[in-house]
Structure formats: structure tokens, C-alpha cells
Amino acid sequence: MITNTTDINPNSDVFPLLSTSPEILGKISSWLSTEEVCALNRTNKALHNLITSSDRFMKEVVKGSWKALILSSSELRRNPALQRQVFKSYNAAKRNLKANSIGVPTDIYLDSSANLFRIPFFRKDKEVVLAAVVGKFGGYLLQEASEKLRSDKEVVLAAVKHDGRALAHASKELQSDKEVVLAAITQDGSAFWEASKELQEDDEELILAAVTYDALAFNNASEKLRGDKEVVLAAVRRNGSALQGASEELQDDKEVVLAAVTQNGRALAHASKELQDDKEVVLAAVTQNGRALAHASKELQGNKAFVLAAVTQDGSALQFASKALQGDKEFVAEMVKWNGLRFTEFPEELRDDKEFVAEMVKRNALRFTELPEELRGDKEFAAEMIKRNALGLTELPEELQGDKAFVLAAVTQDGRALRYASKKLRGDKEDVLAAVTQDGRALRYASKKLRGDKEVVLAAVTQDGGALQYASKKLRGDKEVVLAAMTQDGSALLFASEALREDEEVVLATVTQDGSALLFASKALRGDKKVVAEIVKRNGRALEDASKALRADKEVALAAVTQWGKALAHASKELQDDKGVVLAAVMQDGKALAHASKELQDDKEVVLAAVMQDGKALAHASKELQGDKGVVLAAVMQDGKALAHASKELQGDKEVVLAAVTQGGRAFAFASKELQDDKGVVLAAVMQDGLALAHASAKLQGDKEVVLAAVTQDGKALGFASEDLQADPDVLEAAKISVSAANQTCCNNSL
Structure with missing residues (x-):
């Protein structure tokens, strides 16, 4: 006997053997969850036949899994006996949840709301419907509810607050209920069209709420409301396009029209002819939306000031200017200059005017890619483009990127343009030399052969030491090339060969120029006392990158802090507590006291030396010495603002x-x-x-x-x-x- 759901195997022979006893099979199936029943329905043909046709079987199944009824045929779903059993099972499930203080979560019946609503009894249950209309399928499910519940204000309000369009499925009475309709419109303005005709025509509050979302809503208002100035003003302030629904008299009212075009310039289309010729009204309209110029009078479409205002707001508005202005080259040129008109926004006749387009290119007002195809292949235009913007080489046709004269002109102005030259010209020594002389790092775009050419690489690193990284391996090991790079940028040592990073002459030359360059020297040199001692004498900052042993070497540290007091920060803790080293540091830079040990920050001789060099070094003295009158006097005499660090008593x-x-x-x-x-x-x-x-x-x-x-x-x-x-x-x-x-x-x- 089967006593547990774990004994059931959908692929076993149990179901076929029991197919002659639907009640028994149904009882077994009632032990399963809905998901398991669904799985069996898909995989077991015998069970599928019972689910869709046997009321005896389904009556037992729904006792344990009431939601399984959604799998059955429409005929069985209408079976009163089955519906009564579903109702009992459903209520039992709810009581069980409530008894355990769980409440009745919506997913008990809403994990497949649209399907469950196919069971008629669910459409009549207010609790189910209320949860459904705010659930996964929203107010849309209101149409599946019973007629009684579609007339229930609580249910309909819940639905329209979730989906305003659900108003379409409410009863006629509730489509005339102002509270319900207002809630629907607030959620979705298009719900206005589902309200009763009376509300659409005569309710001022609803019409104004709807106008915010859809200007056409005002067209449905009664003649009285469309002629009421206060109502129309309120409407056009929310949505200027509502002007189209106003009475002719109000479309000729300057206050109303100004309010409309200020909110939406294109509302000018619905103003009277007189107001379309009113300068104040038209200026307000084109300032809000340049394309409103299309609705201005012919006279104002030919007024430069108004066209300028429109084009400033939207370049495409130029198409609505008078033919005379569209053909005025100087005027259009000014529009290009101040408003960045694109080539496609040029008047058609000027787009075909080669002389005018050439002038725009000269003024750097057009990108090469905006030009029509026939002009893009014109060398005269291309040459002008390159003069203005060398990187425009990337926009030239391939044949011009391979034209030596063009490339030479481009790289002479901006070396980076070499990147867009043809492969052949990136291997041309004259072009590459011109590029790297202008920008050393353009070497990265040169051919492999020229990155190994000493003359080219020397020119590049002389302009920018960092260009060494793009040189061939051989030249990164060439002492002359590397020294030239180091002279321009000490950090270029990073890109030198390992052998040169161990070369004393190269490292000394580099670190003298840039103390931080010691970081890129070989580990052996950073630990060579003779080399490091010589380096820190020239640039104390280099101590930071010396080996740990040398940062603890008194002779090296003394040489470093004597050259740059703050190098004390990189000395070992022992040397930061060495009075001789610290004194040398603070005498070079008083603020080096910040890196001395606590004991020496409390040493009067050391602190006096520091504040006499820089009064503000008092900030790093001990509390005791900040209260020592002799020390503080020395500090403030060097820098009065050192008083900020004196004790309260001495202040x-x-x-x-x-x-x-x-x-x-x-x-x-x-x-x-x-x-x-x-x-x-x-x-x-x-x-x-x-x-x-x-x-x-x-x-x-x-x-x-x-x-x-x-x-x-x-x-x-x-x-x-x-x-x-x-x-x-x-x-x-x-x-x-x-x-x-x-x-x-x-x-x-x-x-």
C-alpha cells in the first residue's frame, strides 16, 4: 500500500494499474502538491486523461490540492460538486494559516491568478479578487471578477489604484463615481476615457487631472468648461497643448495663450492668427520650443531676432524661417557659429553651395563626416579640415589617409594623427620623424622598423622621455638613447634595459634629474652605498627608494636630510631617533620635525632648531614644549601664525x-x-x-x-x-x- 508521496514515481506502473479506480488514484494524488500534480500531468498520459475528464478522480485530488482544478477541462471547472470541494479545501487552507498566525499570504491563491480566475468560484470571492487586482496581473484581472464585485467600490478602488485602466471593467455606476475615476486618472491619465460621459464633460477637477497626462482630454469637456477662462488657464498651465480644446475666444486671449506656449511652445499652433503674429507670444513659444516657429506668422518667420531665438533652442527650427533668411549666407553662418548647426540642418540650397560649405569648414563649424560624399573626397576640403584639426585624419577616406602630403600636414600639427595614417606612411621615415618631433609618444604608431631606428627614437625621447617604452628592445639598451630619455623624464628609466638600470652613470644622471627614478634602478644599485650616497647628496628624495639597509645607514641618511630635510620620513626608526640626523633634517626644513621620534619632538635643542627654521614646526613639538615660552617666542618670531600651536596659556x-x-x-x-x-x-x-x-x-x-x-x-x-x-x-x-x-x-x- 502507498502511504507516502515519496513512494510515488511518476514513471512507475502504479498509475496505469490503478487507472480503473479513479477514486483511489485521486486519493493518492491528493497527497501531492500542485507542482507535483502538474509534473505528473505532463509526464503521465493516463493521469492527464483523468485530470481532464474524470470528476470522480478530481473530487479526490482537490481535497488535498485545491489549486489542481486549474489543470482540468473547462467542463469540469464548472462542475458544482468540484467547486464546492475546492471552496472547502481553500477555506481549510486559509484557516490553517491563520491558526498558525501566518495570515493569508496572497501567494496561496495568486501564484497563478490568471489561471485560478478560470474557476468561477474565485471570481466571486471578494478576498481573492482584492488580492488579485493588486497582485502580479494587476487591475487587469478586474475584468475576470463577478459582476457584483465589479460594482464593489472597495474592489474597484484597489484595482484602479494599481492600474488606472482597470476602470474600463468597473460597473457603469463606478465609472461615474468621482472618487474612483480620480484615483484611476491619477494612476494612469488614459483612464479618463473610461469615465462616464457626464464626468468627462462637466467635472472640472477630473478634467484638469486628466489634462496633465493627455491634452486631448480637454477636447471632451463641455462647451461651458472650454469657454471658462479660469478652467482653461489651469488646464494649459498643466499641459499647453490643451489650448486646442479651448473655445475660439480663449484661443485669442493673450493671457491664456501665453500660459500655454510657456508650458509647451508648440501650443502656438492652436492660437489665433492674431496671436501667432504677436511678438511677445511667439518669443515665449520659440524660447520654450524652437520648432514652434513653424506656427508663427510669415512676418515673424522672416524676423532675424525671432529666428535666432528659435534656432538657439533647436537648430532644426531654421527650416521654418523665411526663404529669404534661409538663403542669407551670413545669417546662416552666424547660426552655425553660435548654435552649432549640423550640416543636415542647413537650408537645402546652402547644402549644395560648395563655396559656403567650404567657408564653414574653414571656420571649423563642420565635421568632415557631416559633409556629403562628393565633398568628402575633395582634397581642398580635406586639407582645410586637417589644418583645423589634425586628428580629423581619422575621418578622411582611405585614399587620403595614404596621401603623404595630407599625413605630413596632419602629424606636423599633432603627432598623434600618425595613428590614422595608412600602414605604408606609418613606415615612412619623414612622416614619422615629423610626428615624433611634435609628440614623442607618437612613436607607438610607427612601424616596427622605425621603432628600431636610432634617429627616429632619439627624436622621440628628446621630445618625451616616456616614448622610450615604444622603442625596440635594442634601443632600450642603447646608452645614448636612454640618457637622452632620462634627461627629458627621469622616470623613463623604468623602460630601459636591465643592464642600463644597473649602470651607475645612467642611474646617477637620472636620479639627479628625478629623485623618484631610483625606484626604477636595479635592486643591486638601490643597495649600493656608494651609488645611493652620491644620489641622495644630489636629491634627498631618492632615500625613499633606497634599500632598507641603506635607509638605516647614518651616513646615507645624513646626506639625504641635509639635501632635503623631509627625507627623514624615509629613514629607519632608529635614525628618526638619532639626534644628529634629526638636527640636520630640521635645520634644512623645520617641518621635518613631524618625522622625528616622540623623544626628540620633546628635545628643546631639536625643537628650537626646527622652529627657528620654520615657526609652524611648533605644531609637531611635544605638548610640554608648546607650552615653553622660550620655544614659542622663537617660533612666533619666525612665523607669527605659529601662535596657533602654542598652549592656551601662552596664547x-x-x-x-x-x-x-x-x-x-x-x-x-x-x-x-x-x-x-x-x-x-x-x-x-x-x-x-x-x-x-x-x-x-x-x-x-x-x-x-x-x-x-x-x-x-x-x-x-x-x-x-x-x-x-x-x-x-x-x-x-x-x-x-x-x-x-x-x-x-x-x-x-x-x-
Whole structure:
């Protein structure tokens, strides 16, 4: 006996043996899922016959798999007994889900909604229909629902909110229900055409909602609404084309027409003849859509200003200009210049005017590919194209890409044009030499033979060292060629042969020009102390690419930081903690203190040396030394703005702040609030930099003596004075004199 679905094999002989007992076979099949029944239906002919013709069999099947009824014939789907059994099984499934707090997910009956709706009982179930109309097949399924449910407002609203066009399947009553129709139109404007005639003609709100999506909706409005100015204005502001449905009187109303063409220039087509000749209206129309010029009066189509406005918006609008303007060569040339007209947008008679087209090519207003075929083969046009844009060689016919005179002219202007020359000319030494002399990297497009020609390659690398990468293997190992490349671009060492990257003379010459080039030297040379020591003496930056052992070598590191203090960043941790090395670094560049060890950033001798070289190096000193008055004084005397890195206590020390603002007035911004209210300090600051007044206290910004000192130094400081003093005649005069003097100095300097 079969007791479990796992015992069932669709290809076994069980089903044929039991085919004489539909009830038993149906009971067995009821243990299967719908998907399994579907599989058997496809693979087992005997079962397929039972599914499509046996009500006894199907009655048992739907007890366990109620959805299986969709597989049966239309006659069985209409069988009342089967439908009652489906209804029982369906409700049992829902109760089971609810009992387990799962709810009733739509996929219980909607995984194949269109098929399930073929079972009449489903069309009458409101819960099923509600879920269906917002499911996979949307509002379309409303047409499958029962007549009663197509008259149910809740169901229809759900359908049209998902698919406005579902309104077509609603009852007549609901097609006249404003709430339902508005929801449908909001989802899909075309639903307007499914609304009742009364709503289409007389409901202002619905008509306006529909007009947003379809201007023709306004044509259906009643004569009263189409003649109501407020309604028409609202309509054309949403969709200018709605003007076509307005009354003749309103099509002649300037306010209405202006609103329409501002929204959609082409609405001008529906304006009265008088307004099609109105300059304000036509200008608004062609500014919105250049092609609206087609509907302007003949007079305005011949007006240069209006045609210019139209063509500026859309180049193709030139076709609607008067014949006289289309034939005006200078006017069309201006259109090409300012609006980039394409050749196809030229008036037809000018497209055939060889002299005019030639002039446009000369003005670089046309691409060669835009020209008609007969002109593209004309050498005169091609020559003009190449003069303007050498890379235009790519647009020339093949025969011209193989013309030596053309190619030579192109590569002389832009070496990259060699790429588009014929294979033969890419092997022509004269053409290639001209190309690489203009752009060394054009060597990549030369023939293999010429990439191995020393004269050609030398010319290329002299112009751009990086061109060495395109030279033959032999020439990348030629010392003269490589040295020439290195002289132009040190990083070209990357492309030299391994032997030359190990050549001391080549590497020394290269790294002197570009410290980072050591990176491309051989590993052996980067670890050669004699070579690296000599290199870092010339360019300290090279220490970064030295071997790890040499970055830890004191002699090498000292040579590097003496040449470039910040090379300390690439020294070993041990040397960043070596006082002798660090002192040498900060004496060359105070900011190298940033790379010293924490211990040496707290060493007063080291920090003093750093801030005396660059006051802002104070930023890298320890907190303790940022609070040391002697160190801070040394820093601010070198650079007043170093005050920004002093301790709060010293930013409030009058002696320190005075020293800072005397060196640079803008250091005053970092003084304490108390000192920003100290007249003596403020005076010292503004006398050095008038704009320091911006950081003075409000009280001192209102002190005439302070403000006069500030504006005398820089007239622009007037903007930071109090309102009263900004209107003071003495202050204004002093500021005026200061600004005048500054402008005179500027003029003298420019001379």
C-alpha cells in the first residue's frame, strides 16, 4: 500500500494499474502538491486523461490540492460538486494559516491568478479578487471578477489604484463615481476615457487631472468648461497643448495663450492668427520650443531676432524661417557659429553651395563626416579640415589617409594623427620623424622598423622621455638613447634595459634629474652605498627608494636630510631617533620635525632648531614644549601664525602675542579673548595687518583710534568696524586713501 508521496514515481506502473479506480488514484494524488500534480500531468498520459475528464478522480485530488482544478477541462471547472470541494479545501487552507498566525499570504491563491480566475468560484470571492487586482496581473484581472464585485467600490478602488485602466471593467455606476475615476486618472491619465460621459464633460477637477497626462482630454469637456477662462488657464498651465480644446475666444486671449506656449511652445499652433503674429507670444513659444516657429506668422518667420531665438533652442527650427533668411549666407553662418548647426540642418540650397560649405569648414563649424560624399573626397576640403584639426585624419577616406602630403600636414600639427595614417606612411621615415618631433609618444604608431631606428627614437625621447617604452628592445639598451630619455623624464628609466638600470652613470644622471627614478634602478644599485650616497647628496628624495639597509645607514641618511630635510620620513626608526640626523633634517626644513621620534619632538635643542627654521614646526613639538615660552617666542618670531600651536596659556601671554602679531598681524586670530580686548595688542596687530581688526573685541572695533590704524593699513578693514565708525568721515577718508594707494601700487606692479 502507498502511504507516502515519496513512494510515488511518476514513471512507475502504479498509475496505469490503478487507472480503473479513479477514486483511489485521486486519493493518492491528493497527497501531492500542485507542482507535483502538474509534473505528473505532463509526464503521465493516463493521469492527464483523468485530470481532464474524470470528476470522480478530481473530487479526490482537490481535497488535498485545491489549486489542481486549474489543470482540468473547462467542463469540469464548472462542475458544482468540484467547486464546492475546492471552496472547502481553500477555506481549510486559509484557516490553517491563520491558526498558525501566518495570515493569508496572497501567494496561496495568486501564484497563478490568471489561471485560478478560470474557476468561477474565485471570481466571486471578494478576498481573492482584492488580492488579485493588486497582485502580479494587476487591475487587469478586474475584468475576470463577478459582476457584483465589479460594482464593489472597495474592489474597484484597489484595482484602479494599481492600474488606472482597470476602470474600463468597473460597473457603469463606478465609472461615474468621482472618487474612483480620480484615483484611476491619477494612476494612469488614459483612464479618463473610461469615465462616464457626464464626468468627462462637466467635472472640472477630473478634467484638469486628466489634462496633465493627455491634452486631448480637454477636447471632451463641455462647451461651458472650454469657454471658462479660469478652467482653461489651469488646464494649459498643466499641459499647453490643451489650448486646442479651448473655445475660439480663449484661443485669442493673450493671457491664456501665453500660459500655454510657456508650458509647451508648440501650443502656438492652436492660437489665433492674431496671436501667432504677436511678438511677445511667439518669443515665449520659440524660447520654450524652437520648432514652434513653424506656427508663427510669415512676418515673424522672416524676423532675424525671432529666428535666432528659435534656432538657439533647436537648430532644426531654421527650416521654418523665411526663404529669404534661409538663403542669407551670413545669417546662416552666424547660426552655425553660435548654435552649432549640423550640416543636415542647413537650408537645402546652402547644402549644395560648395563655396559656403567650404567657408564653414574653414571656420571649423563642420565635421568632415557631416559633409556629403562628393565633398568628402575633395582634397581642398580635406586639407582645410586637417589644418583645423589634425586628428580629423581619422575621418578622411582611405585614399587620403595614404596621401603623404595630407599625413605630413596632419602629424606636423599633432603627432598623434600618425595613428590614422595608412600602414605604408606609418613606415615612412619623414612622416614619422615629423610626428615624433611634435609628440614623442607618437612613436607607438610607427612601424616596427622605425621603432628600431636610432634617429627616429632619439627624436622621440628628446621630445618625451616616456616614448622610450615604444622603442625596440635594442634601443632600450642603447646608452645614448636612454640618457637622452632620462634627461627629458627621469622616470623613463623604468623602460630601459636591465643592464642600463644597473649602470651607475645612467642611474646617477637620472636620479639627479628625478629623485623618484631610483625606484626604477636595479635592486643591486638601490643597495649600493656608494651609488645611493652620491644620489641622495644630489636629491634627498631618492632615500625613499633606497634599500632598507641603506635607509638605516647614518651616513646615507645624513646626506639625504641635509639635501632635503623631509627625507627623514624615509629613514629607519632608529635614525628618526638619532639626534644628529634629526638636527640636520630640521635645520634644512623645520617641518621635518613631524618625522622625528616622540623623544626628540620633546628635545628643546631639536625643537628650537626646527622652529627657528620654520615657526609652524611648533605644531609637531611635544605638548610640554608648546607650552615653553622660550620655544614659542622663537617660533612666533619666525612665523607669527605659529601662535596657533602654542598652549592656551601662552596664547594669553602678552609678550608672546605681541611678538607674534608684530611678525604677522593675522596671528592675532589665535590670541586669547582677553588679549583680543587689549588695546595695545590690537593696535600692534592692526598696524601690521589691518584685517586683524576682524578678531578684535566688539568694543575695540568701535574704538576710533584702533579703527583708524586698521583702515590706514588696509582700507578693506572698514568692513570690520562698528556701524557708527563705518559712517565716520575721518575713518571713511582714511580707508579711501588706503584703498586708492593700494590700487595705485597694484597698477604700478602690473606695468
